[in-house]
Amino acid sequence: MEILELKRMANQIRQNIITMLVPAKSGHPGGSLSAADILAVLYFQEMKIKPEDPQWADRDRFVLAKGHAAPVLYAALAEKGFFPKEELLGLRQTGRMLQGHPDMRKVPGVDMSTGSLGQGLSAANGMALAGKLDNKNYRVYALLGDGEMAEGQVWEAAMAAAHYKLDNVTAILDLNGLQIDGATENVMNIDPIDEKWRAFGWHVISVDGHDIEALLAAFAEAKSTKGKPTILIAHTIKGKGVSFMEDQADWHGSAPSAEQGEKALQELREEVASLD
Protein backbone atom coordinates (compact mmCIF):
# COMPACT_ATOMS: atom_id res chain seq x y z
CA MET A 1 0.00 0.00 0.00
CA GLU A 2 1.00 3.58 -0.66
CA ILE A 3 1.87 5.69 2.34
CA LEU A 4 -1.22 7.84 1.92
CA GLU A 5 -3.38 4.73 1.74
CA LEU A 6 -1.78 3.38 4.90
CA LYS A 7 -2.55 6.65 6.64
CA ARG A 8 -6.14 6.35 5.51
CA MET A 9 -6.23 2.77 6.71
CA ALA A 10 -4.91 3.76 10.15
CA ASN A 11 -7.67 6.33 10.32
CA GLN A 12 -10.27 3.74 9.26
CA ILE A 13 -8.98 1.38 11.95
CA ARG A 14 -9.42 4.17 14.50
CA GLN A 15 -12.95 4.78 13.30
CA ASN A 16 -13.71 1.06 13.59
CA ILE A 17 -12.37 1.07 17.16
CA ILE A 18 -14.78 3.82 18.17
CA THR A 19 -17.66 2.29 16.24
CA MET A 20 -17.27 -1.05 18.00
CA LEU A 21 -16.67 0.30 21.51
CA VAL A 22 -19.85 2.42 21.65
CA PRO A 23 -22.34 -0.48 21.49
CA ALA A 24 -19.99 -2.68 23.56
CA LYS A 25 -20.30 -0.15 26.40
CA SER A 26 -16.97 -1.36 27.80
CA GLY A 27 -13.48 -2.01 26.50
CA HIS A 28 -10.15 -0.32 25.95
CA PRO A 29 -9.93 2.66 23.58
CA GLY A 30 -6.64 4.24 24.75
CA GLY A 31 -4.22 1.40 24.03
CA SER A 32 -6.13 0.45 20.88
CA LEU A 33 -5.86 3.91 19.36
CA SER A 34 -2.17 4.21 20.24
CA ALA A 35 -1.42 1.12 18.15
CA ALA A 36 -3.56 1.87 15.07
CA ASP A 37 -0.71 3.07 12.87
CA ILE A 38 1.43 0.08 13.84
CA LEU A 39 -1.37 -2.37 12.99
CA ALA A 40 -2.11 -0.58 9.71
CA VAL A 41 1.51 -1.00 8.64
CA LEU A 42 1.69 -4.61 9.81
CA TYR A 43 -1.57 -5.84 8.31
CA PHE A 44 -1.56 -3.79 5.10
CA GLN A 45 2.10 -3.77 4.16
CA GLU A 46 4.41 -5.80 6.31
CA MET A 47 2.84 -9.17 6.98
CA LYS A 48 2.40 -12.01 4.49
CA ILE A 49 -1.10 -13.24 5.24
CA LYS A 50 -4.10 -14.61 3.37
CA PRO A 51 -7.47 -13.55 4.75
CA GLU A 52 -9.10 -16.32 2.72
CA ASP A 53 -6.79 -18.87 4.36
CA PRO A 54 -6.24 -17.73 7.98
CA GLN A 55 -4.44 -20.95 8.89
CA TRP A 56 -1.98 -20.78 5.97
CA ALA A 57 1.10 -22.54 7.35
CA ASP A 58 3.61 -20.10 5.83
CA ARG A 59 1.89 -16.93 7.03
CA ASP A 60 3.53 -14.31 9.18
CA ARG A 61 2.15 -14.35 12.71
CA PHE A 62 1.02 -11.59 15.02
CA VAL A 63 0.65 -11.88 18.79
CA LEU A 64 -1.20 -9.09 20.58
CA ALA A 65 0.59 -9.48 23.89
CA LYS A 66 -1.35 -6.47 25.21
CA GLY A 67 -4.56 -8.37 24.55
CA HIS A 68 -6.86 -5.72 26.00
CA ALA A 69 -6.21 -3.74 22.80
CA ALA A 70 -8.30 -6.36 20.99
CA PRO A 71 -10.37 -3.65 19.22
CA VAL A 72 -7.38 -2.50 17.16
CA LEU A 73 -6.69 -6.07 16.09
CA TYR A 74 -10.33 -6.81 15.25
CA ALA A 75 -10.57 -3.51 13.36
CA ALA A 76 -7.55 -4.45 11.23
CA LEU A 77 -8.68 -8.04 10.68
CA ALA A 78 -12.14 -6.93 9.57
CA GLU A 79 -10.68 -4.36 7.16
CA LYS A 80 -8.39 -7.03 5.79
CA GLY A 81 -11.38 -9.28 5.17
CA PHE A 82 -10.88 -12.04 7.74
CA PHE A 83 -14.51 -11.67 8.80
CA PRO A 84 -17.46 -9.36 7.97
CA LYS A 85 -17.26 -5.87 9.39
CA GLU A 86 -20.73 -6.26 10.93
CA GLU A 87 -19.18 -8.60 13.49
CA LEU A 88 -17.44 -5.57 15.02
CA LEU A 89 -20.78 -4.45 16.43
CA GLY A 90 -21.05 -7.64 18.49
CA LEU A 91 -17.89 -6.92 20.47
CA ARG A 92 -18.03 -8.19 24.07
CA GLN A 93 -21.64 -9.35 23.82
CA THR A 94 -22.96 -12.67 25.02
CA GLY A 95 -22.68 -15.46 22.49
CA ARG A 96 -20.84 -13.38 19.89
CA MET A 97 -17.51 -14.04 18.23
CA LEU A 98 -15.45 -11.04 19.33
CA GLN A 99 -14.38 -11.60 22.91
CA GLY A 100 -13.10 -8.85 25.19
CA HIS A 101 -9.64 -10.31 24.68
CA PRO A 102 -8.41 -12.15 21.56
CA ASP A 103 -9.50 -15.79 21.31
CA MET A 104 -7.71 -17.81 18.61
CA ARG A 105 -10.38 -20.51 18.74
CA LYS A 106 -13.16 -18.09 17.92
CA VAL A 107 -11.77 -15.42 15.61
CA PRO A 108 -10.24 -16.10 12.16
CA GLY A 109 -6.92 -14.30 11.88
CA VAL A 110 -6.12 -14.29 15.59
CA ASP A 111 -2.89 -16.27 15.92
CA MET A 112 -2.76 -16.45 19.71
CA SER A 113 -5.21 -16.12 22.60
CA THR A 114 -4.05 -13.34 24.90
CA GLY A 115 -5.34 -11.06 27.63
CA SER A 116 -3.09 -11.98 30.50
CA LEU A 117 -0.21 -9.53 30.19
CA GLY A 118 3.35 -10.79 30.00
CA GLN A 119 2.68 -14.03 28.16
CA GLY A 120 2.59 -12.96 24.52
CA LEU A 121 6.28 -12.70 23.68
CA SER A 122 6.90 -16.25 24.91
CA ALA A 123 4.27 -17.55 22.51
CA ALA A 124 5.79 -15.50 19.68
CA ASN A 125 9.16 -17.08 20.46
CA GLY A 126 7.59 -20.52 20.28
CA MET A 127 6.14 -19.81 16.84
CA ALA A 128 9.52 -18.47 15.72
CA LEU A 129 11.35 -21.56 16.98
CA ALA A 130 8.86 -23.77 15.12
CA GLY A 131 9.44 -21.72 11.97
CA LYS A 132 13.18 -22.31 12.22
CA LEU A 133 12.68 -26.04 12.84
CA ASP A 134 10.44 -26.30 9.79
CA ASN A 135 12.77 -24.23 7.60
CA LYS A 136 9.99 -21.75 6.97
CA ASN A 137 10.81 -18.11 6.58
CA TYR A 138 7.72 -16.62 8.12
CA ARG A 139 8.17 -13.82 10.62
CA VAL A 140 6.52 -13.36 13.99
CA TYR A 141 5.43 -10.00 15.38
CA ALA A 142 4.40 -9.24 18.94
CA LEU A 143 2.95 -6.00 20.29
CA LEU A 144 3.62 -5.29 23.96
CA GLY A 145 2.54 -2.54 26.34
CA ASP A 146 4.87 -0.42 28.44
CA GLY A 147 2.97 -1.24 31.64
CA GLU A 148 3.38 -4.85 30.58
CA MET A 149 7.17 -4.43 30.80
CA ALA A 150 6.83 -4.96 34.55
CA GLU A 151 5.97 -8.63 34.07
CA GLY A 152 8.96 -10.89 34.74
CA GLN A 153 7.96 -13.25 31.95
CA VAL A 154 8.62 -10.51 29.39
CA TRP A 155 12.27 -10.58 30.39
CA GLU A 156 12.43 -14.36 30.47
CA ALA A 157 11.18 -14.28 26.90
CA ALA A 158 13.55 -11.44 25.98
CA MET A 159 16.50 -13.48 27.22
CA ALA A 160 15.35 -16.61 25.39
CA ALA A 161 14.75 -14.85 22.06
CA ALA A 162 18.29 -13.52 22.08
CA HIS A 163 19.70 -16.85 23.26
CA TYR A 164 18.05 -18.68 20.37
CA LYS A 165 18.98 -15.88 17.93
CA LEU A 166 15.38 -15.44 16.89
CA ASP A 167 15.92 -12.92 14.10
CA ASN A 168 12.49 -13.92 12.80
CA VAL A 169 10.92 -12.22 15.83
CA THR A 170 10.06 -8.53 15.82
CA ALA A 171 8.62 -7.10 19.00
CA ILE A 172 6.96 -3.71 19.07
CA LEU A 173 6.70 -1.83 22.34
CA ASP A 174 3.77 0.57 22.42
CA LEU A 175 5.47 3.19 24.57
CA ASN A 176 2.46 5.38 25.37
CA GLY A 177 3.62 6.21 28.90
CA LEU A 178 0.38 5.20 30.62
CA GLN A 179 -1.10 2.15 32.27
CA ILE A 180 -4.26 1.83 34.42
CA ASP A 181 -3.15 3.42 37.69
CA GLY A 182 -1.42 6.32 35.96
CA ALA A 183 1.89 7.12 34.29
CA THR A 184 4.18 4.12 33.92
CA GLU A 185 6.93 6.29 35.36
CA ASN A 186 4.97 6.58 38.63
CA VAL A 187 3.44 3.09 38.84
CA MET A 188 6.59 1.11 38.01
CA ASN A 189 9.38 2.88 36.23
CA ILE A 190 10.76 0.97 33.23
CA ASP A 191 13.50 3.38 32.17
CA PRO A 192 15.93 3.19 30.54
CA ILE A 193 13.88 0.78 28.47
CA ASP A 194 15.97 0.83 25.29
CA GLU A 195 19.12 0.04 27.25
CA LYS A 196 17.38 -2.88 28.96
CA TRP A 197 16.45 -4.51 25.66
CA ARG A 198 19.90 -3.86 24.27
CA ALA A 199 21.45 -5.43 27.34
CA PHE A 200 19.23 -8.46 26.78
CA GLY A 201 20.78 -8.91 23.34
CA TRP A 202 18.18 -7.32 21.10
CA HIS A 203 18.57 -4.97 18.17
CA VAL A 204 16.72 -1.86 19.32
CA ILE A 205 15.10 0.71 17.01
CA SER A 206 13.50 3.81 18.41
CA VAL A 207 10.64 5.02 16.24
CA ASP A 208 7.71 7.41 16.20
CA GLY A 209 4.81 4.96 16.41
CA HIS A 210 2.49 7.28 14.52
CA ASP A 211 4.86 7.95 11.60
CA ILE A 212 3.97 5.48 8.85
CA GLU A 213 7.17 6.03 6.86
CA ALA A 214 9.34 5.66 9.93
CA LEU A 215 7.53 2.47 10.88
CA LEU A 216 8.03 1.02 7.39
CA ALA A 217 11.73 1.79 7.58
CA ALA A 218 11.99 0.26 11.04
CA PHE A 219 10.29 -2.98 9.98
CA ALA A 220 12.60 -3.18 6.98
CA GLU A 221 15.61 -2.77 9.27
CA ALA A 222 14.24 -5.47 11.55
CA LYS A 223 13.93 -7.86 8.63
CA SER A 224 17.50 -7.28 7.53
CA THR A 225 18.90 -7.69 11.04
CA LYS A 226 20.36 -11.18 11.32
CA GLY A 227 21.37 -13.26 14.33
CA LYS A 228 19.27 -11.40 16.90
CA PRO A 229 15.68 -10.36 17.50
CA THR A 230 14.61 -6.75 16.97
CA ILE A 231 12.37 -4.55 19.03
CA LEU A 232 10.78 -1.33 17.85
CA ILE A 233 10.43 1.07 20.73
CA ALA A 234 7.42 2.88 19.33
CA HIS A 235 6.85 6.26 20.93
CA THR A 236 3.11 6.72 20.90
CA ILE A 237 0.28 8.72 22.42
CA LYS A 238 -2.40 6.77 24.22
CA GLY A 239 -5.79 7.57 22.71
CA LYS A 240 -4.10 9.00 19.58
CA GLY A 241 -6.45 10.59 17.08
CA VAL A 242 -9.28 11.47 19.47
CA SER A 243 -8.42 14.77 21.14
CA PHE A 244 -10.26 14.18 24.41
CA MET A 245 -8.79 10.70 24.83
CA GLU A 246 -5.18 11.60 24.11
CA ASP A 247 -2.76 11.00 26.97
CA GLN A 248 -5.57 10.36 29.47
CA ALA A 249 -5.19 7.33 31.77
CA ASP A 250 -8.94 7.38 32.35
CA TRP A 251 -9.54 6.37 28.73
CA HIS A 252 -7.58 3.16 29.25
CA GLY A 253 -10.59 1.02 29.96
CA SER A 254 -13.85 2.82 29.47
CA ALA A 255 -15.94 3.01 26.33
CA PRO A 256 -17.20 6.25 24.84
CA SER A 257 -20.89 7.10 25.12
CA ALA A 258 -22.86 7.44 21.89
CA GLU A 259 -22.34 11.18 22.02
CA GLN A 260 -18.61 10.94 22.74
CA GLY A 261 -18.34 8.33 20.01
CA GLU A 262 -19.95 10.68 17.49
CA LYS A 263 -17.57 13.43 18.50
CA ALA A 264 -14.59 11.12 18.11
CA LEU A 265 -15.77 9.92 14.70
CA GLN A 266 -16.28 13.49 13.59
CA GLU A 267 -12.67 14.32 14.46
CA LEU A 268 -11.41 11.25 12.67
CA ARG A 269 -13.45 12.04 9.55
CA GLU A 270 -12.00 15.53 9.53
CA GLU A 271 -8.53 14.09 9.87
CA VAL A 272 -8.94 11.74 6.93
CA ALA A 273 -10.37 14.54 4.80
CA SER A 274 -7.31 16.66 5.57
CA LEU A 275 -5.04 13.89 4.25
CA ASP A 276 -6.08 14.46 0.64
Next chain:
Amino acid sequence: MTKQATRDAYGKALVALGAENKDIVVLDADLSKSTKTAEFAKNYPERFFNMGIAEANLMGTAAGLAAAGKIPFASTFAIFATGRAFEQIRNSIAYPKLNVKIAATHSGVSVGEDGGSHQAVEDIAIMRAMPNMTVLVPADGEETKQAIYAAAKYDGPVYIRMGRLGVPLLFDENYKFEIGKANVVREGEDCTIFANGLMVAEAMEAAKELEEEGIKVAVVNVASVKPLDRETIISYAKKTKAVVTAEEHNIIGGLGSAVAEVLSEEAPTPIVRIGIKDTFGESGRPLELLEKYGLTKEDVKAGVKAVIKKK
Protein backbone atom coordinates in the same frame (compact mmCIF):
# COMPACT_ATOMS: atom_id res chain seq x y z
CA MET B 1 -32.91 -4.45 47.14
CA THR B 2 -29.74 -2.44 47.78
CA LYS B 3 -26.72 -3.84 46.05
CA GLN B 4 -23.02 -3.54 46.66
CA ALA B 5 -20.10 -5.31 45.05
CA THR B 6 -18.03 -7.26 47.56
CA ARG B 7 -14.94 -5.49 46.17
CA ASP B 8 -16.47 -2.16 47.21
CA ALA B 9 -17.01 -3.42 50.74
CA TYR B 10 -13.40 -4.61 50.72
CA GLY B 11 -12.12 -1.15 49.77
CA LYS B 12 -14.07 0.44 52.59
CA ALA B 13 -13.06 -2.17 55.15
CA LEU B 14 -9.40 -1.73 54.26
CA VAL B 15 -9.52 1.99 54.95
CA ALA B 16 -11.13 1.43 58.37
CA LEU B 17 -8.71 -1.36 59.18
CA GLY B 18 -5.77 0.78 58.13
CA ALA B 19 -6.77 3.43 60.65
CA GLU B 20 -6.93 0.89 63.48
CA ASN B 21 -3.79 -1.06 62.71
CA LYS B 22 -0.60 0.54 61.45
CA ASP B 23 0.83 -2.84 60.48
CA ILE B 24 -1.71 -3.21 57.68
CA VAL B 25 0.01 -2.68 54.34
CA VAL B 26 -1.53 -3.08 50.90
CA LEU B 27 -0.03 -4.19 47.59
CA ASP B 28 -1.66 -3.99 44.19
CA ALA B 29 -0.66 -4.68 40.60
CA ASP B 30 -1.92 -1.73 38.55
CA LEU B 31 -5.56 -2.50 39.31
CA SER B 32 -6.15 -0.40 42.40
CA LYS B 33 -9.19 1.34 40.91
CA SER B 34 -10.81 -1.99 40.13
CA THR B 35 -9.82 -3.88 43.28
CA LYS B 36 -10.76 -0.79 45.31
CA THR B 37 -7.46 -0.58 47.14
CA ALA B 38 -7.14 2.96 45.70
CA GLU B 39 -8.98 4.38 48.72
CA PHE B 40 -6.42 2.86 51.08
CA ALA B 41 -3.65 4.21 48.84
CA LYS B 42 -5.10 7.69 49.07
CA ASN B 43 -5.40 7.55 52.87
CA TYR B 44 -2.13 5.80 53.68
CA PRO B 45 0.18 6.36 50.70
CA GLU B 46 3.26 5.26 52.67
CA ARG B 47 1.68 1.87 53.39
CA PHE B 48 0.55 1.22 49.82
CA PHE B 49 2.82 -0.41 47.24
CA ASN B 50 1.84 -0.47 43.61
CA MET B 51 4.01 -3.21 42.17
CA GLY B 52 3.03 -2.55 38.58
CA ILE B 53 1.82 -5.41 36.41
CA ALA B 54 3.95 -7.96 38.23
CA GLU B 55 1.83 -10.34 40.27
CA ALA B 56 4.57 -12.83 41.03
CA ASN B 57 6.75 -10.12 42.46
CA LEU B 58 3.74 -8.75 44.33
CA MET B 59 3.17 -12.05 46.16
CA GLY B 60 6.85 -12.53 46.90
CA THR B 61 7.14 -9.01 48.28
CA ALA B 62 4.03 -9.56 50.40
CA ALA B 63 5.71 -12.66 51.83
CA GLY B 64 8.74 -10.60 52.81
CA LEU B 65 6.62 -7.89 54.40
CA ALA B 66 4.83 -10.54 56.43
CA ALA B 67 8.09 -12.18 57.46
CA ALA B 68 9.15 -8.78 58.83
CA GLY B 69 6.00 -8.32 60.88
CA LYS B 70 3.56 -6.53 58.57
CA ILE B 71 0.06 -7.67 57.67
CA PRO B 72 -0.02 -7.40 53.89
CA PHE B 73 -3.22 -7.42 51.85
CA ALA B 74 -2.16 -8.41 48.35
CA SER B 75 -4.75 -7.54 45.74
CA THR B 76 -5.34 -8.16 42.07
CA PHE B 77 -7.92 -10.03 39.99
CA ALA B 78 -8.53 -13.63 41.11
CA ILE B 79 -7.17 -15.02 37.84
CA PHE B 80 -3.81 -13.26 38.18
CA ALA B 81 -3.48 -13.84 41.93
CA THR B 82 -4.06 -17.57 41.82
CA GLY B 83 -2.87 -18.10 38.26
CA ARG B 84 0.22 -16.04 37.55
CA ALA B 85 1.41 -16.09 41.12
CA PHE B 86 0.35 -19.61 42.11
CA GLU B 87 3.74 -20.90 42.96
CA GLN B 88 4.85 -17.74 44.74
CA ILE B 89 1.78 -18.15 46.93
CA ARG B 90 2.50 -21.82 47.39
CA ASN B 91 6.19 -21.67 48.24
CA SER B 92 6.68 -18.16 49.62
CA ILE B 93 3.40 -17.73 51.49
CA ALA B 94 1.61 -21.00 52.27
CA TYR B 95 4.59 -23.26 52.81
CA PRO B 96 6.23 -20.92 55.36
CA LYS B 97 2.74 -20.07 56.70
CA LEU B 98 3.27 -16.35 56.37
CA ASN B 99 0.67 -13.83 57.38
CA VAL B 100 -0.38 -12.68 53.90
CA LYS B 101 -3.99 -11.92 52.96
CA ILE B 102 -4.62 -12.53 49.29
CA ALA B 103 -7.65 -10.36 48.59
CA ALA B 104 -8.72 -11.20 45.07
CA THR B 105 -11.52 -9.51 43.17
CA HIS B 106 -13.16 -10.14 39.77
CA SER B 107 -13.85 -13.84 40.30
CA GLY B 108 -16.22 -15.92 38.22
CA VAL B 109 -18.19 -15.28 35.05
CA SER B 110 -19.85 -12.24 36.63
CA VAL B 111 -16.67 -10.36 35.60
CA GLY B 112 -18.66 -10.03 32.38
CA GLU B 113 -17.39 -8.31 29.24
CA ASP B 114 -13.66 -8.88 29.71
CA GLY B 115 -14.35 -12.52 28.91
CA GLY B 116 -12.99 -15.97 29.66
CA SER B 117 -9.35 -14.93 29.99
CA HIS B 118 -10.30 -12.78 32.99
CA GLN B 119 -12.92 -14.96 34.68
CA ALA B 120 -11.37 -17.20 37.34
CA VAL B 121 -13.49 -20.36 37.56
CA GLU B 122 -10.86 -22.53 39.23
CA ASP B 123 -9.30 -20.27 41.87
CA ILE B 124 -11.07 -21.84 44.84
CA ALA B 125 -9.94 -25.30 43.78
CA ILE B 126 -6.35 -24.09 43.48
CA MET B 127 -6.33 -22.34 46.83
CA ARG B 128 -8.29 -25.06 48.64
CA ALA B 129 -5.82 -27.73 47.59
CA MET B 130 -2.98 -25.79 49.17
CA PRO B 131 -1.95 -26.79 52.70
CA ASN B 132 -2.01 -23.96 55.29
CA MET B 133 -4.38 -21.84 53.19
CA THR B 134 -7.65 -20.48 54.54
CA VAL B 135 -10.26 -19.84 51.84
CA LEU B 136 -13.13 -17.38 52.29
CA VAL B 137 -15.92 -16.58 49.83
CA PRO B 138 -18.17 -13.88 51.31
CA ALA B 139 -21.71 -13.42 50.02
CA ASP B 140 -22.35 -9.70 50.45
CA GLY B 141 -20.86 -6.43 51.64
CA GLU B 142 -21.39 -7.00 55.34
CA GLU B 143 -19.92 -10.47 55.27
CA THR B 144 -16.97 -9.18 53.23
CA LYS B 145 -16.25 -6.53 55.82
CA GLN B 146 -16.34 -9.10 58.61
CA ALA B 147 -14.25 -11.56 56.61
CA ILE B 148 -11.61 -8.90 56.00
CA TYR B 149 -11.48 -8.10 59.71
CA ALA B 150 -11.35 -11.79 60.62
CA ALA B 151 -8.56 -12.38 58.13
CA ALA B 152 -6.55 -9.50 59.56
CA LYS B 153 -6.94 -10.91 63.05
CA TYR B 154 -6.04 -14.46 62.08
CA ASP B 155 -2.32 -15.24 61.88
CA GLY B 156 -1.63 -17.03 58.61
CA PRO B 157 -2.32 -17.07 54.87
CA VAL B 158 -5.88 -16.32 53.79
CA TYR B 159 -7.45 -16.21 50.34
CA ILE B 160 -10.52 -13.96 50.14
CA ARG B 161 -12.52 -14.25 46.94
CA MET B 162 -14.59 -11.26 45.88
CA GLY B 163 -16.59 -10.13 42.88
CA ARG B 164 -16.96 -7.22 40.49
CA LEU B 165 -20.73 -7.25 40.23
CA GLY B 166 -23.08 -5.50 42.67
CA VAL B 167 -24.89 -8.14 44.74
CA PRO B 168 -27.83 -7.83 47.17
CA LEU B 169 -27.04 -6.82 50.75
CA LEU B 170 -28.24 -9.82 52.74
CA PHE B 171 -26.90 -9.27 56.23
CA ASP B 172 -26.60 -6.50 58.83
CA GLU B 173 -24.33 -5.92 61.85
CA ASN B 174 -26.16 -8.66 63.77
CA TYR B 175 -24.77 -11.21 61.38
CA LYS B 176 -21.69 -12.97 62.68
CA PHE B 177 -19.02 -14.30 60.33
CA GLU B 178 -16.41 -16.62 61.74
CA ILE B 179 -13.57 -18.44 60.00
CA GLY B 180 -14.43 -22.16 59.99
CA LYS B 181 -18.15 -21.65 60.69
CA ALA B 182 -21.05 -22.02 58.28
CA ASN B 183 -24.12 -19.86 58.79
CA VAL B 184 -27.62 -21.26 58.64
CA VAL B 185 -29.60 -18.46 57.04
CA ARG B 186 -32.86 -20.36 56.59
CA GLU B 187 -34.30 -23.48 58.17
CA GLY B 188 -36.06 -26.25 56.26
CA GLU B 189 -36.57 -30.02 56.32
CA ASP B 190 -36.79 -31.20 52.73
CA CYS B 191 -33.37 -30.28 51.41
CA THR B 192 -30.31 -28.15 52.28
CA ILE B 193 -28.66 -25.73 49.92
CA PHE B 194 -25.01 -25.06 50.74
CA ALA B 195 -24.00 -21.90 48.90
CA ASN B 196 -21.43 -19.14 48.96
CA GLY B 197 -20.56 -15.92 47.17
CA LEU B 198 -23.25 -14.45 44.97
CA MET B 199 -25.09 -17.78 44.92
CA VAL B 200 -26.27 -17.27 48.51
CA ALA B 201 -28.73 -14.60 47.37
CA GLU B 202 -29.94 -16.88 44.58
CA ALA B 203 -30.31 -19.77 47.03
CA MET B 204 -32.33 -17.63 49.44
CA GLU B 205 -34.64 -16.51 46.63
CA ALA B 206 -34.98 -20.08 45.43
CA ALA B 207 -35.85 -21.29 48.93
CA LYS B 208 -38.48 -18.58 49.31
CA GLU B 209 -40.13 -19.52 46.04
CA LEU B 210 -39.96 -23.25 46.75
CA GLU B 211 -41.72 -22.68 50.05
CA GLU B 212 -44.69 -21.38 48.07
CA GLU B 213 -44.69 -24.71 46.29
CA GLY B 214 -44.62 -26.50 49.62
CA ILE B 215 -40.95 -27.48 49.54
CA LYS B 216 -39.10 -26.46 52.69
CA VAL B 217 -35.44 -25.83 52.08
CA ALA B 218 -32.67 -24.92 54.49
CA VAL B 219 -30.00 -22.52 53.23
CA VAL B 220 -26.50 -22.62 54.69
CA ASN B 221 -23.96 -19.98 53.77
CA VAL B 222 -20.55 -21.64 53.60
CA ALA B 223 -18.33 -18.57 53.24
CA SER B 224 -15.51 -20.44 54.95
CA VAL B 225 -14.66 -23.06 52.35
CA LYS B 226 -11.54 -23.92 54.26
CA PRO B 227 -11.57 -24.67 57.09
CA LEU B 228 -14.93 -26.22 56.38
CA ASP B 229 -17.65 -26.47 59.02
CA ARG B 230 -17.98 -30.24 58.74
CA GLU B 231 -20.31 -30.51 61.72
CA THR B 232 -22.98 -28.21 60.30
CA ILE B 233 -22.73 -29.79 56.87
CA ILE B 234 -23.09 -33.31 58.23
CA SER B 235 -25.95 -32.46 60.57
CA TYR B 236 -27.98 -30.66 57.87
CA ALA B 237 -27.36 -33.42 55.37
CA LYS B 238 -28.57 -35.98 57.90
CA LYS B 239 -31.54 -33.85 58.82
CA THR B 240 -32.79 -33.04 55.31
CA LYS B 241 -31.40 -36.10 53.46
CA ALA B 242 -30.88 -34.16 50.25
CA VAL B 243 -28.24 -31.59 49.40
CA VAL B 244 -27.65 -28.96 46.72
CA THR B 245 -24.46 -26.96 46.48
CA ALA B 246 -24.38 -23.63 44.66
CA GLU B 247 -21.30 -21.61 43.75
CA GLU B 248 -19.96 -19.37 41.00
CA HIS B 249 -17.03 -21.68 40.31
CA ASN B 250 -16.23 -24.82 38.39
CA ILE B 251 -18.17 -27.75 39.86
CA ILE B 252 -14.76 -29.41 40.07
CA GLY B 253 -12.76 -28.51 43.15
CA GLY B 254 -14.85 -25.84 44.83
CA LEU B 255 -17.59 -25.82 47.46
CA GLY B 256 -19.51 -28.64 45.75
CA SER B 257 -16.47 -30.86 45.88
CA ALA B 258 -15.70 -29.90 49.47
CA VAL B 259 -19.22 -30.77 50.61
CA ALA B 260 -19.26 -33.99 48.58
CA GLU B 261 -15.93 -35.04 50.10
CA VAL B 262 -17.24 -34.65 53.63
CA LEU B 263 -20.59 -36.26 52.99
CA SER B 264 -19.31 -39.23 51.02
CA GLU B 265 -17.12 -40.14 54.01
CA GLU B 266 -19.39 -39.18 56.88
CA ALA B 267 -23.00 -39.17 55.70
CA PRO B 268 -23.61 -40.26 52.10
CA THR B 269 -26.48 -38.10 50.84
CA PRO B 270 -27.98 -37.45 47.38
CA ILE B 271 -26.35 -34.29 46.06
CA VAL B 272 -26.70 -31.98 43.07
CA ARG B 273 -23.93 -29.48 42.41
CA ILE B 274 -24.86 -26.15 40.85
CA GLY B 275 -21.84 -24.41 39.37
CA ILE B 276 -19.93 -23.83 36.16
CA LYS B 277 -19.85 -27.12 34.28
CA ASP B 278 -16.13 -27.47 33.66
CA THR B 279 -15.97 -24.83 30.99
CA PHE B 280 -14.36 -21.42 30.59
CA GLY B 281 -16.49 -18.30 30.50
CA GLU B 282 -16.90 -15.75 27.73
CA SER B 283 -17.65 -12.08 27.15
CA GLY B 284 -21.12 -10.76 27.91
CA ARG B 285 -23.23 -8.87 30.40
CA PRO B 286 -22.79 -10.36 33.87
CA LEU B 287 -26.44 -11.25 34.42
CA GLU B 288 -26.73 -12.81 30.96
CA LEU B 289 -23.67 -14.93 31.67
CA LEU B 290 -24.93 -16.03 35.08
CA GLU B 291 -28.06 -17.24 33.31
CA LYS B 292 -26.16 -18.87 30.46
CA TYR B 293 -23.85 -20.73 32.83
CA GLY B 294 -26.68 -22.00 35.02
CA LEU B 295 -26.15 -19.79 38.06
CA THR B 296 -29.60 -18.38 38.86
CA LYS B 297 -32.28 -19.10 41.42
CA GLU B 298 -34.09 -21.08 38.70
CA ASP B 299 -31.12 -23.42 38.39
CA VAL B 300 -31.00 -23.81 42.16
CA LYS B 301 -34.74 -24.59 42.27
CA ALA B 302 -34.34 -27.19 39.53
CA GLY B 303 -31.43 -28.68 41.48
CA VAL B 304 -33.51 -28.95 44.64
CA LYS B 305 -36.36 -30.66 42.81
CA ALA B 306 -33.97 -33.07 41.11
CA VAL B 307 -32.20 -34.05 44.31
CA ILE B 308 -35.42 -34.53 46.28
CA LYS B 309 -36.44 -37.13 43.67
CA LYS B 310 -33.24 -39.02 44.44
CA LYS B 311 -34.08 -39.33 48.14
